[in-house]
Amino acid sequence: MMTFGITSIAEARERVRQRLMDGWVAVIGNSDAICQMETTLYPPGTPKNADFEMVGTFPFVFLAKKTDELQQLCQRYDPDGPDFDALLALNFHVPVNPTGVEGDGGWLVGSTVYDKVHGSGKAAAIDRLVLHLTQQWGDLTEPQQED
Helix, strand or coil: CEECCCCCHHHHHHHHHHHHHCCCEEEEECHHHHHHHHHHHCCCCCHHHHHEEECCCCCCEEEECCCHHHHHHHHHHCCCCCCHHHECEEEEEEECCCCCCCCCCCCEEEECCCCECCCCHHHHHHHHHHHHHHHHHCCCCCCCCCC
């Protein structure tokens, strides 16, 4: 998992906005569930982990690069769900078994969509999502180091 060294709200909002414009997805929810998602899809200590970023100081909002594995997971648990390419955010809150093997699993996923749009409306939807994240979860900046 990567964190980004941003110390102002304006910088943080722009970082999140740019990631979403580049096709990443916001991952919001239970930190235990998201930890399992990270371990499964973006394993720590691997190059894939660079595609998973914690947003600010709260451990329940992350940015994840859209991968084939994430798309397969979304399609498996929500086959009638939204267009993956248009997906901006996921809420992780429903227990599932990611591999289908009995006794394997315990991480949570739900493909609740914050907004899904293509074309010129995408930027406006991303701006609404960033505002929502700021209002709901507070400061998006890294904690200040005291000297």
